[in-house]
Amino acid sequence: MKVKHIASAILLAAITAACGGTQNNASQGLALKDVVADQFLMGTAINVRQAAGLDTSATNIVKKHFNAIVAENCMKMEEVQPEEGRFTFNDADNFVKFGEENGLTMTGHVLIWHSQCPDWFCVDKNGKNVSPEVLKQRMKTHITTVVQHFKGKLKGWDVVNEAILEDGSYRKSKFYEILGEEFIPLAFQYAHEADSTIELYYNDYGMDNPGRREGVVKLIRSLKEKGLRIDAVGMQGHMGMDYPKIEEFEKSMLAFAQEGVKVMITEWDMSALPTVSRTANISDTVAFQKALNPYPNELPDSVSQAWNARMKQFFNLFEKHADIVDRVTAWGVSDGDSWKNGFPIRGRKDYPLLFDRNYQPKPWVKEVIEEAEANSQK
Numbered sequence: 001m002k003v004k005h006i007a008s009a010i011l012l013a014a015i016t017a018a019c020g021g022t023q024n025n026a027s028q029g030l031a032l033k034d035v036v037a038d039q040f041l042m043g044t045a046i047n048v049r050q051a052a053g054l055d056t057s058a059t060n061i062v063k064k065h066f067n068a069i070v071a072e073n074c075m076k077m078e079e080v081q082p083e084e085g086r087f088t089f090n091d092a093d094n095f096v097k098f099g100e101e102n103g104l105t106m107t108g109h110v111l112i113w114h115s116q117c118p119d120w121f122c123v124d125k126n127g128k129n130v131s132p133e134v135l136k137q138r139m140k141t142h143i144t145t146v147v148q149h150f151k152g153k154l155k156g157w158d159v160v161n162e163a164i165l166e167d168g169s170y171r172k173s174k175f176y177e178i179l180g181e182e183f184i185p186l187a188f189q190y191a192h193e194a195d196s197t198i199e200l201y202y203n204d205y206g207m208d209n210p211g212r213r214e215g216v217v218k219l220i221r222s223l224k225e226k227g228l229r230i231d232a233v234g235m236q237g238h239m240g241m242d243y244p245k246i247e248e249f250e251k252s253m254l255a256f257a258q259e260g261v262k263v264m265i266t267e268w269d270m271s272a273l274p275t276v277s278r279t280a281n282i283s284d285t286v287a288f289q290k291a292l293n294p295y296p297n298e299l300p301d302s303v304s305q306a307w308n309a310r311m312k313q314f315f316n317l318f319e320k321h322a323d324i325v326d327r328v329t330a331w332g333v334s335d336g337d338s339w340k341n342g343f344p345i346r347g348r349k350d351y352p353l354l355f356d357r358n359y360q361p362k363p364w365v366k367e368v369i370e371e372a373e374a375n376s377q378k
């Protein structure tokens, strides 16, 4: 057993004893965060209602099973600076208050992203792209104001999100159109200038893709060559039953770590529904709807078993590489919270998270806790 695991086992034994527990009832006291106590942070995204204390079923799970949180939406550009010069931090301050009250490690998400970016940010009053100088100033003002508002409260920031495409080229966002590749190092520079103590991350999805993997490796190297701080790469980890291939995901984890940064799984979820290509016959909406929402009542046992096995396989991968993994964050608390219920069509029912709609841990979560308990009894 790895040293880290021995330490975890000792810690678990202590927790078990503290809970006055024996093998069979200790699991009431044990939590997911305890299983990986000294391997990596176990986190979850929380939404505005949960941060405001309006969803105690979910926040009870957060307090018991997680030691890290990220704001699903309330720190995004359109939420914190909806109009130029008007900053609104109410929801984000609730998030931080919840995190501080519960001793949770917090991550800021996200300083620069082409999506959920307010319409005014990259254009002038006539809707034309602003000059490079104007955009640089707007980025610097946004990043400086936001980072300094939360100074001393967060462990790190997703500085830039989803800027690299599957072939390793840059997404042709307005940031890229106006500033070229430079918008990324500028964002990291401004964030570091605003708070030199905070960790800085690049975050993206589909990171198992070899083209994107190479593009992100090049990006890490270019930031480091410029003497800029980058502490970790966020592999979002939005998965399905047939993607990513676990060996490709592992290759990317190792490739990023090779560049001297930590790896974070930042938005982990796994759709339990068949991946439906958008080329499906969408003119026949009934067939399309059925294809997109095949399990409107509950997940068939066979699918549930396959889903749990595949989630546990990835969890074991993260534990295998605990030396390079700093955090694993689920993108939501319970299945009902997930964005996947609204994508690619609203109103469908997915089962992608670690806790079900009754706020119960999924079978694989129970299994890893029970296995850790058993180890701690040895």
Ligand code: G3I
Pocket: 072, 073, 115, 116, 161, 205, 236, 267, 339
């Ligand atoms: O806040 C408004 C509310 O006022 C309005 O009544 C409601 C209905 O229109 O919409 C609310 O905004 C929604 C927002 O979530 C907050 O709930 C937006 O419509 C909706 O598009 C937005 O979706 C978020 C999505 O990012 C936007 O791209 C999801 O919750 C969020 O989980 C998702 O998260 C992203 C990560 O930030 C980056 N990686 C991909 C991931 C999934 O897309």
